Amino acid sequence: MDPSPASAPELPALPPQPGVSYVMPVLNEVGYIEAAVASILAQANPGESELILALGPSTDGTDAIVERMAAAEPRIRIVDNPDSDIPIGLNRAIAVSRFPVIVRVDAHTELADDYTLRGVETLARTGAASLGGVMQATGKPGVQAAVARAYNSRFGLGGGAYHGGDEVPEGPAESAYMGIMRREALDAVGGFDETLRRGEDWEFNHRLRRAGYLVWLDPKLRVTYWPRSTWARLARQFVATGIWRGELVRRLGGSNPLRFFAPPVLLLSLVLSVVLLPLHATGVLHGVLGWILALAYLGPLAYLALLVVAAATTTGGLVDRLRFAGVLAVMHLSWAAGFVVGVVRGARDAVDTSRTES
Incomplete structure (x- = not known):
């Protein structure tokens, strides 16, 4: 605070x-x-x-x-x-x-x-x-x-x-x-x-x-x-919110709390992991460099563990728990994607369409 x-x-x-x-x-x-x-x-x-x-x-x-x-x-x-x-x-x-x-x-x-x-x-x-x-x-x-x-x-x-x-x-x-x-x-x-x-x-x-x-x-x-009551509306809301938070980072810089940077770091580690995984699997990346770059997998693995813990510690049946984990992922990753867009190019004319589109 x-x-x-x-x-x-x-x-x-x-x-x-x-x-x-x-x-x-x-x-x-x-x-x-x-x-x-x-x-x-x-x-x-x-x-x-x-x-x-x-x-x-x-x-x-x-x-x-x-x-x-x-x-x-x-x-x-x-x-x-x-x-x-x-x-x-x-x-x-x-x-x-x-x-x-x-x-x-x-x-x-x-x-x-x-x-x-x-x-x-x-x-x-x-x-x-x-x-x-x-x-x-x-x-x-x-x-x-x-x-x-x-x-x-x-x-x-x-x-x-x-x-x-x-x-x-x-x-x-x-x-x-x-x-x-x-x-x-x-x-x-x-x-x-x-x-x-x-x-x-x-x-x-x-x-x-x-x-x-x-x-x-x-x-x-x-x-x-x-x-919001649908997956699509939730994703659109959080993309728009992330874009405008990225815009605020452009405007206010270090005045933004550090917690806002966690989701985009996670998203970038996920993207990097998708790029690196086939390179590791085919042996293109090996040796010391391969081990160093393998550290990128820690982010997605830690996040998967967080989703498992979240689902396990909530209430309801299996469908309720899986839905809860899915909602968390949509919220975090949609917001992160919007944040990256907002930081890179600014918000421009981005709007939240979650109340105007089905």
Whole structure:
């Protein structure tokens, strides 16, 4: 973790019951949007609230559902997000918001009833500019359940604190999942970077920390997350995420944690092993050089062992265990492939098509 310096800018005290503005980018969420909105409107928060939906051009009927909900609930407002870019949608929603606390939410998430109340109390108690809690992924039986299990597993997403559960201590953090933010700090650093299409949360909190603000993790804050439900959507999501992480490495260099470099190292060792194996098998590589190059096999063998351990230590039948191992491999290798592309050539116009294609 990278805690904020002691000279962090001092934020004004929050009023006893501050108003809260929820901001949510929305695109093709027909199966999730109503539950997500219901969890927001049911928040046990005594202050005023509003929900601003940054609505992209959905093709699955989401727009009609959103318009119906907005007509029935005065707290819901809609802003257009014609290009569907998440940071642009967030900034558009924030620009028309009215309250000093901004809560980012996604249409694939559902908030615990006391999420906002505890979040506001933690903001006031810590003086943080941005804070987040723990993602609790869940899924319907099959691929989505396996993906959720991978998200929640220590084998899944590389050690991000917000996947750690109760064992993670409360305290300063590198980033904030589904941030609860002070409007003053958000405005001070210029909001979300609209040139990014993925990784905007991490980059935003990175700028907050560099400006001296405090980013905080409260593991008692819980958000239910519904992940992708097919192999193809999962792969496309993680390729896009990896590409944009590679772009952030190009932009920010050593500010990126070392854990982000493990998957691409694994991928490169796998590729090298595929090239070397027939050369070793046919005797083209031999002697000292052959033994030295054989060290490349250690990466794939260690990863295979990790998948075996992950499958053996999870729950369910043989199919569930194999599916879980397969999900881990798709997540890690798709992300790694995207990362290499992003580092080598930059993100350019890469987009996450996992919500727009079948």
